[in-house]
Amino acid sequence: MNVKVINQVIILSIMMLIGVFARKKNIVTKEAVKSFSDFLLNITLPAMLLTSFDYGYSEKMIKNAEDIFICSAIIQIIFIFLSRLFVLNKQDRAKSVLRFSVIFPNSGFMGYPVLEGIFGKIGIFYGAIFNIPYNLFMFSVGAMLYTGKSDMKAVKSAILNPAVIATVIGFLMFVFSIKLPYTLYTAFSTVGSMTTPLSMIIVGTMLAEAKLKDIFSEFLVYYACFLRLILIPVITVIILKIFHVDDLIIQICGIIEAMPAAVVASIFAEKYNADFKLAARIIFMSTIISMFTIPVVTLLLKYII
Template sequence: MNTQKIFTQVLVLFFIIVVGFFIRKKGIIDKKMNKGLTELILNVTLPFMIIASFNFPFSKDMLLNAGKLLLISALVHLSLVFASKYIFIKYPKEVKSVLRFSMIFSNCGFMGYPVVESVYGKEGVFYTAIFNISFNILIWTVGVMLFSPEKEDKNYKKALINPGILSVLIGLLVFMLSINIPEPLYKTLEMVGSTTTPLSMIIIGSMLADVNVKEIFGSSTTYVITFVRLIAIPIVTYLILKFLGYSGIFLGIPVLIMAMPAAANTALFAERYNADTNLASRCVFVTTLMSTFTIPLIMLLL
C-alpha cells in the first residue's frame, strides 16, 4: 500500500472530526441536530453509498470473494463474542456488558466505510458492506443479549430488517442481475452517498465535544478496552489471517474493520438498558480519539 496516501487519508478524516468538534463547541450544531444527522446517515446517505458500490457488472469471482469475506466476518465476530466472555469475566455485570460490547462491535459504519474506501475505493465499500452483514445481525441479537439477557428483549426483526441489510440486499440484486441503473438515478445515489464520509466524521467530532475530558483519563478500565479494541484485536486478526494464507482484501478489510474504535451504539445500548453509561461514553470517546493514531499504524501491516 502507498503509506503516504494512507496517512494523508486518515489525516483528512481526523481534520473533519476536528471541524465537527469545533462547530459543536460553537453551537452551530446541537444535540438534536446531531441526532437528525445520524438518522440521515443511517437511513439515507449510507444505504445510498452501499447501493452505488454494487453497481458492477456481475462477476463470479466477486461473488465468491464476497461469500468468503462474509464467512471470515462471521468467524471473527463470533470469536470475539467467545473471547470477550473470559477476558472481562471478573468485572461487575453492568461494566462487563459495556466492555464486551465495545470489544465485539467496532465503528464499522461511520469510520469503517470511509477508511476502507480511502484505501480500496468503491470496490472496498462493496466488500465492506458484505463483511458488515454479520455485524448488523449480531448487534441486534448478541448485542442486546449482553445488556438484557431476557430472551424477549432480543429484536430479531431489527437484526434482519434495517437500512444496512436492506441496502445490501438491493445492491446484491443489482449486482447479480447486472441491472443497468439509469445514469440520473446512479448519479443521485453516488452524490448523496458521497456525503456519508464528511457527515460521519463531523458527527463523531460533535460527539467528542460532549464528553468531559477531565473525567475520561482517570480510569484504568478505559485504557484496557482501548488497548484491546485498537491494538490487540486487529493485530491478532492480522496474524491469524496471515497464518491461514490470506492476503489482499481478505486480509486488509477484516483487519481495517477490526481496527476501528468502539461502536457509537455502545453508549446508546448502555443508556437503554441501564448499564454504565459513563463508561460507555468514555469507551467511545477514547477509542475514537486514539484510533486517529492507531489506524495508520495498523495500516502499515498491510
C-alpha cells in the same frame, strides 16, 4: 499505501474536528445531531452502499464476497466467546460495556470512510458484505450482553435496517448485472458521497459532549482501547492467516476490526441500565487513539501479509 492511509486519517480527523467545533459553538444543536444521524443511517448511507455495487459481474468478486461474509461471521463468534476472558473480575455493570466494545467496532461511521479512502469504491463493496452478519450479531447478541436474553425486536430492526436492505438490493443488482439509469445513479451517488463527511462530523459532535478530565483518568478506558484497537485486529489477522484467507480479505477485515468502539455501545448501555458513561468514554478515547493506531495497523498488515 501507508502514506495514503495517513493522509486519509488526517482528512477524517479534520472533518471530525469540524464537528467538534460546530457542536461546541452550538452551530449544530443536540437535537440536530440526532436528525443528522437519522438522515445518514436512513438516506445517505443506503445511497452510498447501493451505488457501491455498480460493477460488472465478476466470479472473483462473488467468491470474495462469500468469503468475507463467512469471515465476518466467524470473527464475530470467536470474539463473542473470547471477550469473556478479557472481562474477568470486572464489575457487572462494566462487563457488558467492555465486551460490547471489544466485539463490535465502528464499522459504519468510521469503517466505510477509511475503507473508501484506502481501497476506493471496492472497499465499500466488501465492507457492506462484512457488515451483514456484523449487524445481525450486534443487534442480537449485543443486546443479550446487556440483558441476558434475546431482543427479537432488535433483531428484526437489524434485518430491516435500510443499510442492510440497500446492501442486499445492490448485491442482487451486481449478480444479475442490473444497472441503475444514469440519472438515478448520479442522484444516489451524489447523495451517498455526503456519508463520509457527515459521519465524521457526527462523531465530532459526539466527542464534543465528553468531559476530558473523567476520560483520561480511568484505567478501564485505556484497557478497552488496547483490546479494541490493537489486540483484536492482530488476533483477526492471525486467525485469517491460519485459514489461508485471501490477502485482500485479510486487509479488509483487519482494518475494520481496527476501528474504534461502535457508537451503539453507549446507546445500548443507557437503554439496558449498564455503565453508559464508561461506554461513552471508551468511544471517545478509542476514536481519538484510532487516528494514530489505524495507520500503524495498516502498516503492519502490509508486512504481515
